[in-house]
Amino acid sequence: MPDEIDSSALNEWLFNENTVNKVLKLLMDNGLKVNNVNTIGKTIIFAKNQNHAKFIEACFNSMYPMLKGHYLKVITHSSDKAKHAIDLFKQADKLLQIVVSVDMLYTGIDVPELLNLFF
Numbered sequence: 001m002p003d004e005i006d007s008s009a010l011n012e013w014l015f016n017e018n019t020v021n022k023v024l025k026l027l028m029d030n031g032l033k034v035n036n037v038n039t040i041g042k043t044i045i046f047a048k049n050q051n052h053a054k055f056i057e058a059c060f061n062s063m064y065p066m067l068k069g070h071y072l073k074v075i076t077h078s079s080d081k082a083k084h085a086i087d088l089f090k091q092a093d094k095l096l097q098i099v100v101s102v103d104m105l106y107t108g109i110d111v112p113e114l115l116n117l118f119f
Helices: 007-014 017-030 050-063 082-090
Strands: 042-046 072-074 098-101 114-118
Touching: 017 050, 017 114, 050 072, 050 098, 082 098
Parallel strands: 042 098, 042 114, 072 098
Antiparallel strands: none
């Protein structure tokens, strides 16, 4: 076991498909749920940067193609229609359940239904 790990080596470990898929599976299997435990509760995943956020989204879409496009969205300052996506996420009865953010939701967001946070 090394005494220290270089940040670039750590990023390689974090940005690989196997690790992201394991974390997403952990969330989908064990995250807090709603609707009689059929739907993952409102969740924010905090990514390291825009590329990491897009990578998480691509992994999710590959693992859960039936949920692609409406269940998880990347919301950052460079996202198209970010405000609309945030407004959708805030609504308990809307299906956007997971948002991946880099820089936009760190200062706080008022979502009383928020159940899961992943860093």
